[in-house]
Structures are given as C-alpha cells and as structure tokens.
Amino acid sequence: MRLLLALLIAMPLAAQPSRIASDFEIAQMKDQLARSRDFVSQLSARLNLGDAYATRNEPSTARQEYAEASRIASAERIAARRIGDLTRYSTATSYAALAQAKLGRAESAFTLLEEATRYSADSAKSWNLYSSAMTLLRQPAKASSAARNAVAIATREVEATPSVANRLDLTIYQYSLASSLGDTAEAERLLRAATTSLRLRAFDDVRREAGRAESFEIYSTARGDSAAYLSILNRAGLRLASLLETRGEIARARDEYERVLETRTDDATALAALARLSDGDERERRFAEAFDANPFSMALVRDYQKYVAQTPPAVDGDSTGARVRGAIAQMEHGESRAARTTLDALIAEFPNNETLRTLRREAEGSAGVPEFLSGAADVIPTSASQRDLGDLLQLLAGDKLTSQQRTRLDELQFSGTAVFTTSVAGENQTTLESGTIEGVRFRFSEPTMFRGVFAASTPLRLAYRVLGATEVNGADALLLEPLGVEVSR
Amino acid sequence: MSFLLAALLVVSVTGDRTALINSYANEVRITSGNTSRVVKTAETPVDARFAGSDLFVIARDARRLERFDRNGGRAGIDLAADPAFIREAGGFLYVYSRLDGIIQEIDPERFTIRRRAALGPFASDFETDGKNGYLLFPRAAKLISFPLRTLKEERSTPAGAVPVDMTIVRRGSALSAATIAIADPAARRIWKVEGLQSVSGAFARGFVRGLLGLGLFAPRNTDFPTGIDRVESRGDVTVAFDSSSGTLYRLRGTKISIIATGIDGFALSEGAILITERGAVRRLQTQKTER
Structure with a gap:
C-alpha cells in the first residue's frame, strides 16, 4: 500500500x-x-x-x-x-x-x-x-x-x-x-x-x-x-x-x-485550472467540463462566480454540474428566488454537501434591516436608498420580516426615481407596469394607467407603497402600489 | 492506547534543573528551582542534555544542535541527517544521527565538532557508560559496542528479538563490567548484558573474582506482562515503561511492580521519579515507592 x-x-x-x-x-x-x-x-x-x-x-x-x-x-x-x-x-x-x-x-x-x-x-x-x-x-x-x-x-x-x-x-x-x-x-x-x-x-x-x-x-x-x-x-x-x-x-x-x-480527460483540477486560465468560449466549455467532473469544488465555484459576474453564461444541460452552474448564474443576476429553488432540489439529492449549503446561505442573502422599518412611528421617510430597497427586497423574498416590521412597512409611503421598462401612451395618459426604483427591480400588481405622457427609460418621480416581493423575468423584484408619477425635476 | 502528546523530560546530573521538551511545538520548558522559562528551538527538538550551565538540544528536523545558556544566549551547529540522541561522557557530548549512523563528538565549551565516525544507521538507542558507547539495532537485534576513545566498533552482541531502548544499570568496576538493560517489547523482557571492558580490565576482573571465589557474573533477565519499550536507571532505581499503555514498572532484581498507569512519560531524578501527565510534571519520591 x-x-x-x-x-x-x-x-x-x-x-x-x-x-x-x-x-x-x-x-x-x-x-x-x-x-x-x-x-x-x-x-x-x-x-x-x-x-x-x-x-x-x-x-x-x-x-x-x-x-x-x-x-x-x-x-x-x-x-x-x-x-x-x-x-x-x-x-x-x-x-x-x-x-x-x-x-x-x-x-x-x-x-x-x-x-x-x-x-x-x-x-x-x-x-x-x-x-x-x-x-x-x-x-x-x-x-x-x-x-x-x-x-x-x-x-x-x-x-x-x-x-x-x-x-x-x-x-x-x-x-x-x-x-x-x-x-x-x-x-x-x-x-x-x-x-x-x-x-x-x-x-x-x-x-x-x-x-x-x-x-x-x-x-x-x-x-x-x-x-x-x-x-x-x-x-x-x-x-x-x-x-x-x-x-x-x-x-x-x-x-x-x-x-x-x-x-485523464476529466481531471477536475486540471479542467478547473484551464477554465481559470482560458478566454472566450473555451473558458465556458472548460467550466462546464470541470463542474461535471466535480460540481462541489468551492474554489471552482468562486472562480465561476467571478466569471459570470462579467460574462453572461451559457448554461445548458441537466447534469449536476450544469445545475450548480445555473444556480450560481441565477444568484449573480439577482434571481435569488430561482437560485434557491435550484439549490433546494440539489440539496435534497446531496444532503451532506457543504458547497450547496454555502451557496444556499448566500442566496438567502445577509440583508440588514433598513432603518425605516425600526424607526419611530412618527418619523415618516419620504425616500429609500438603493441599498435599503435591496435589503428590503431580500427580506421580503426570504419572508424574513417580523410582524411589527410588516405593519411598519404597510404604514410607509415612499418617493423615488423610477425608470420604467415600457410605457403604452394613450391620449394624455400612459400605462406603466415595471422597471427599476433606485436601481432595484419592481413591478405593479397590474398595469396601471397614469394621467400624462411618460416615456420609458426616462427617470420619473414615483410615489409608492411596498406591498411585497415578486418576480420580473425570473428575477426578484419589489411589488409596489403606485400612488403617483411625475416627471423628475 | 495513549494519544496524549509525548513530552520528553530531561534532568540535569545534579538534579536541580529539568527540561521538558515539546517536540511538536518546537519549545523546551527549562526549570531551575522555582523558576522556569520556555525557549523556542529549531524544528523538532527530540533530545537534550545539560552540560555545565548550558542546555544542549537536538533539533532533529533542522539537523541542528542548539545551545541555550543561563543568560538567554543561543547558538547552533549543523549535525548529520536525522540526529536522534545526545549523551555526555568525559566532558564531551556525543550525538548519534540515524540516517547514516554517524556519531559526532562535540566540545561543549568551544561548541565545535571534534570527531565523527560512521557506526551503522538506524539504531534505536545510544548510551555511554563513560568510556564506551553502545548502539542498539532493532532490525538486526544486536548491540554494537565501541570505545569512545576510538569511535570504532569493537563488539557486536545479539540482543533479544526487537530491542528498542537501553540503559546503563551499573557502571563497571574492578569486579564487573558495566551492566546494560535492554527493553524488548516483542519478547516482553528486559535483557541484561555486559558492557565493554578493556583487555586489562577483563583480566583484572577475572583475577579478583577468582581470588574472592565469586565466579563469573551472569546478569539475569526480567519478564513483564506487557511489551515494555523504555528502560531507565539512576542510582539504584531502575524503571521500565510500556508506552502503549502508559504503564511504568519498577524493577528490583528480577521482580517488578507497577508504580503508575496511563502516564505520558517519565524521568529519573535524584531520589525521585518524575512523571509527565498531560504536559504537567508529578514527582514521586523513590523512598515512598519503595515501601
């Protein structure tokens, strides 16, 4: 031996x-x-x-x-x-x-x-x-x-x-x-x-x-x-x-x-290294091969996270490696709800795997509680920052708000800069549905008609309440109740 | 089986200083009276000797002999590969290195190597009786004896089944050669053999013993219930140790008694047996153990 x-x-x-x-x-x-x-x-x-x-x-x-x-x-x-x-x-x-x-x-x-x-x-x-x-x-x-x-x-x-x-x-x-x-x-x-x-x-x-x-x-x-x-x-x-x-x-x-x-054509270490050292299409292919050989290498996962943060990945196939890559891509593109679903299915198959558990924790996020949720009841904020809205979205998507925080959120009205993805203009009226608010994805519960003409992709002032979390094209998004729109000054 | 960290305890000849070696952490705790200090060593200290006011430590994996003086001074010299044992005789230090079987004689005052000789690799123990050196080879089951004066092999003696440790039980005299006790865990026995004696010494011994009507000396072996793998002697106290069970035995002639179990290691001091347990040192007075 x-x-x-x-x-x-x-x-x-x-x-x-x-x-x-x-x-x-x-x-x-x-x-x-x-x-x-x-x-x-x-x-x-x-x-x-x-x-x-x-x-x-x-x-x-x-x-x-x-x-x-x-x-x-x-x-x-x-x-x-x-x-x-x-x-x-x-x-x-x-x-x-x-x-x-x-x-x-x-x-x-x-x-x-x-x-x-x-x-x-x-x-x-x-x-x-x-x-x-x-x-x-x-x-x-x-x-x-x-x-x-x-x-x-x-x-x-x-x-x-x-x-x-x-x-x-x-x-x-x-x-x-x-x-x-x-x-x-x-x-x-x-x-x-x-x-x-x-x-x-x-x-x-x-x-x-x-x-x-x-x-x-x-x-x-x-x-x-x-x-x-x-x-x-x-x-x-x-x-x-x-x-x-x-x-x-x-x-x-x-x-x-x-x-x-x-x-050894499928050596995971060699394939992961070549993925790390390659460019272009070869890189994606090497990552795919490396993940198929060992989907649970944490070093490989970290390399892939850096890669997909800069390059839209092309994930296909249903191997374990492809599913892990898919989950990482979903996380990197804000689709944490979908990522959690993917990871939960993988964890059911590999219950002792620490890589999957680590990714699952990361998909939960580590959002802080925005100050406006714990602030005094008589202090009514008029705006929320991108970070606060991002944290709020993670908390809502993960169903992590306490009942007191939920009640507080229902009381609050905000105003912020929104950019709508599409707009359907009629006679002095415009139907709007989704876009970003302070850079965070949102949509209304249904397309909503506003008085006035508003173009898509133009910053607008939106007054709103936050109703919860939803999805836009598979990615997590805030579900908002619109209170009014006006042109940004 | 004990999984506690083995800690080697070295006691000065005068019994007033001890060195507790932690080979893994590369450090030695030197205690003198009520004060103690910890010194860092080169990689993997495995054996040490006090000489004069200094402590000499073998750092096996650095292949160095280090000298620590009372004032905190530190110096080092290179040794042959895999140095394992350091002994003192006649004012000099002797280091045995296993890989090439090298003995190096060191002047502790000048801290220089005086002589070196190759005497066979992979001995499991090295001892001196003041005039001669002894190397024990477990694979070949033999004891090599050599005068320190020449550093050349003079005698090879069969030594049990798998001898791994030895001690000088009795120094030579006009009536007898030195007696060496050899621990053999495979045979569960302490073998006793005679040490080297010069031709004139052997002649004088035979003459005097014959004159007194004593006949030839024949050391007697001692059997144990478990495989003892260490043996040490100081004054009239001889102990044997089974490191796999942590059992320490006291020998009196061919009779044995258990004096401690579940311990990590031990050392003999003047009038006491020092026992190491979980990094701490406990002292057993030999007078008490003799009752």
Whole structure:
C-alpha cells in the first residue's frame, strides 16, 4: 500500500459526462470494503472514501470515513503489539497517525508518528507517511525533513535493487518532498524529474498493465504498481502545473495541465485550472467540463462566480454540474428566488454537501434591516436608498420580516426615481407596469394607467407603497402600489 | 492506547534543573528551582542534555544542535541527517544521527565538532557508560559496542528479538563490567548484558573474582506482562515503561511492580521519579515507592 496524498486535491475518474467523476471511485471503494476484510483493504478503502468525500466538500461524511480508518488502524496496532509483531505495529501506528492528521488532531498524530519511527526509522514508507501527515497539518519543515529521510532511504534501495516497484516508491517520495517544499526551485526540479522519469521506458510494463486493465483510477492510498503509477503521474503533473501557475508562468502551466488531461480527460483540477486560465468560449466549455467532473469544488465555484459576474453564461444541460452552474448564474443576476429553488432540489439529492449549503446561505442573502422599518412611528421617510430597497427586497423574498416590521412597512409611503421598462401612451395618459426604483427591480400588481405622457427609460418621480416581493423575468423584484408619477425635476 | 502528546523530560546530573521538551511545538520548558522559562528551538527538538550551565538540544528536523545558556544566549551547529540522541561522557557530548549512523563528538565549551565516525544507521538507542558507547539495532537485534576513545566498533552482541531502548544499570568496576538493560517489547523482557571492558580490565576482573571465589557474573533477565519499550536507571532505581499503555514498572532484581498507569512519560531524578501527565510534571519520591 503506497501513500500518495500530500494535499487534498480533486481526484476525479473517467466517467460519463453527466456523472460526477468520483461517483465511480466511491463505488469501487465501497465494493472493496464489502469484498475484502483484510486490514490493508479496509484501511485504504476508508482513507480513499474520506478523500473522495472531502473533494466533494462533504466534510461530515469524510470525517466519518477517517474516524473509521483511525479505528481500524488502532485495532490493528493493539493486536500487533499484543503478539509482539512490531513491524506490523509500526505500520498500523503510522496509518493511525495519518487518520488522526486527516481528522485535524495534530498532537495525537505527531505522537503516533514518533512512536512509529522508533521502530521503523529505516523505513522509507514510514517517513513518507510522516511527511504526508505533517503536510496535512501544515508543518512544512517537519514534512520536508521526513520526506528527505524517505528519499535518502529509497535512493539506497533503488541503487541496491533497481526494480520498477522501488523506482515507483522513490518517485512517490520525491513527490512528497516536493509537496512539502512549496513554491521553490527544488520542488520544481523534483517534480520535473518525477514526471519525466515516469514516462521513461523503465515503466513500460506497468503502463501496459494499466492499459490492459483499462485502469484510470487515481487514489491517495494506492495498492499495486499500476494504481500507484497512474496516481503519481497524475499528482506530480498537477503539482508541477500548479507551481508554475503560482509563479505566473501561465503558458507552461497550461501545457502541464493539458498533459494531465492526456491521461485523464476529466481531471477536475486540471479542467478547473484551464477554465481559470482560458478566454472566450473555451473558458465556458472548460467550466462546464470541470463542474461535471466535480460540481462541489468551492474554489471552482468562486472562480465561476467571478466569471459570470462579467460574462453572461451559457448554461445548458441537466447534469449536476450544469445545475450548480445555473444556480450560481441565477444568484449573480439577482434571481435569488430561482437560485434557491435550484439549490433546494440539489440539496435534497446531496444532503451532506457543504458547497450547496454555502451557496444556499448566500442566496438567502445577509440583508440588514433598513432603518425605516425600526424607526419611530412618527418619523415618516419620504425616500429609500438603493441599498435599503435591496435589503428590503431580500427580506421580503426570504419572508424574513417580523410582524411589527410588516405593519411598519404597510404604514410607509415612499418617493423615488423610477425608470420604467415600457410605457403604452394613450391620449394624455400612459400605462406603466415595471422597471427599476433606485436601481432595484419592481413591478405593479397590474398595469396601471397614469394621467400624462411618460416615456420609458426616462427617470420619473414615483410615489409608492411596498406591498411585497415578486418576480420580473425570473428575477426578484419589489411589488409596489403606485400612488403617483411625475416627471423628475 | 495513549494519544496524549509525548513530552520528553530531561534532568540535569545534579538534579536541580529539568527540561521538558515539546517536540511538536518546537519549545523546551527549562526549570531551575522555582523558576522556569520556555525557549523556542529549531524544528523538532527530540533530545537534550545539560552540560555545565548550558542546555544542549537536538533539533532533529533542522539537523541542528542548539545551545541555550543561563543568560538567554543561543547558538547552533549543523549535525548529520536525522540526529536522534545526545549523551555526555568525559566532558564531551556525543550525538548519534540515524540516517547514516554517524556519531559526532562535540566540545561543549568551544561548541565545535571534534570527531565523527560512521557506526551503522538506524539504531534505536545510544548510551555511554563513560568510556564506551553502545548502539542498539532493532532490525538486526544486536548491540554494537565501541570505545569512545576510538569511535570504532569493537563488539557486536545479539540482543533479544526487537530491542528498542537501553540503559546503563551499573557502571563497571574492578569486579564487573558495566551492566546494560535492554527493553524488548516483542519478547516482553528486559535483557541484561555486559558492557565493554578493556583487555586489562577483563583480566583484572577475572583475577579478583577468582581470588574472592565469586565466579563469573551472569546478569539475569526480567519478564513483564506487557511489551515494555523504555528502560531507565539512576542510582539504584531502575524503571521500565510500556508506552502503549502508559504503564511504568519498577524493577528490583528480577521482580517488578507497577508504580503508575496511563502516564505520558517519565524521568529519573535524584531520589525521585518524575512523571509527565498531560504536559504537567508529578514527582514521586523513590523512598515512598519503595515501601
């Protein structure tokens, strides 16, 4: 069992476009849990399941899996210690530490790692687990020191026995070391060496084996040479690309992300990065592909929010990714009621997903209560600002007004600058229905005829009461009762 | 199994100062009498020794030896990869680094490295009896002995199944070589073996013992109900510790008794056993424990 995890990054799998990439991996791991009862199978399945759920932003489910991994490893170390099998004890202790690190329990993870290395200071695998746990706990100096030990020991092993398995292990440890070194020249050198060596002829057999088995899975805790090979090739490529992107070497970063896609066409991390780094139509397409691979990456959501704030998106399809994109687009364009409906349906399907819950909270808004709703009864405002009206609309749309605030609102009359979308003029009279008031969408409960001639798209003075919230072309809007219109002075 | 943070407690030879090491937080609490102060160290302090008025700390992941003096001064020198143990003998400090099996001899006054030698990687413990050094190798289950004068291996002895810790139970004399107790959790046993002795020392010992009619010395081993993985001795007090259950045993000859359970760690001081529990230190008088 080899550990490749250094940072949690998305690990999607090839799958049908409408399917979330990690669905397949989750199914594989659940099948492994059901079929194989041995320690390694049970532990690796739990760790991989936890990581899969973590990348989908389902932290409570991920923690359950990590806690179960911790329980399995603890039981194993107790059993091994009881019979005096200290190699087995050391391995189980290292994995118990990793599970604790994934649960964020730094001190217990550290104590267990120290305990493990007392018995296995000569084991590159133990030091690699140490390094991975410390990287998870954001202890780069401890992580890099441990990784250097792993690399030094594995280098000796390759020199003594240059087998494919030993070379693969060394590459994994070099990747761990690079992951702990951050954005440094040494990290880049290690990652370049790793990605280059993995494409050499020395790995032809393992590549062929992966091809014959049609393997494509990427795991944090990989079993067997072909799974380890595919996983480390993917992870090292992504890490190198990310490092180049951070440095602003965009063209080279794009090349590396594209190389990752050559072996994994639906890699969510690579697709999200390419969406971030692309322009025009390609950007929309990459976003669509990235959302289909992993609809719940919060980083991807934030990137997409920035994108749709500037560019009208073209969302079509009914995949989960398309629906999440649709909800984000609705939110960005003020259609929070529609966004809430979309998100509520998604939450019903993915009840433990934190990304959806975060978006749902954002769709609720965090409107403040306008001062005029809590003001003294004898103070009658004559106007309301754009911000106040915007907050009022969110409160009304979310049905968040108290009965006292509602009563107060019914008492109030306002006057403000309105711009009507359309006007139908008759003989010294005009029918008006909807537009914006201080920049906030509104409409009347029905088309209303006013004395005088008023043009559309022209600022007018509108006296009104606020009746509630409604929709205009799918977007939230104030429902107003008109009291009078006049030309703005 | 205990998941509390292991805290290593180091006591000065005179027993008037202690250093409580927090390896994760990179700090050491130095206590002298009623005063204590916390010093930050380089990455991952794992062992320390008082020498003169200074404290010397190994920062494993920085590969540094740091010196802290009474006035708050701090200095450091580089060590070999994966330094793990520091011991004092004959006025010098000796650091063993696991990755390449390097022993480095350090002059604490000048704070310089005097000599270095490679004696085999990945030992699980390093001790000295004042004249000789001992390295314990769990994978090979052997004890390597070497004179500090030469820093060259002189003897390799089989040492149980998986030996992980050792202590000098008794220093050598004209009648006997040093006695070393070795903790072996796989065998649940403390093995006792003899330390190194010079040819003239061994001859004199045989002659004197024969003259007195004592015969040859044969150290006796001690068995435990659980897998003890630490052993320490000071004066006539020897304790063994099972870190997986936090059980501390007292040894008297081949007999054992439990003196604490569920603790994080321990250290021996003059007339007392110091116990660490949840980062705090508790003192057990050895006289009391002997009743």
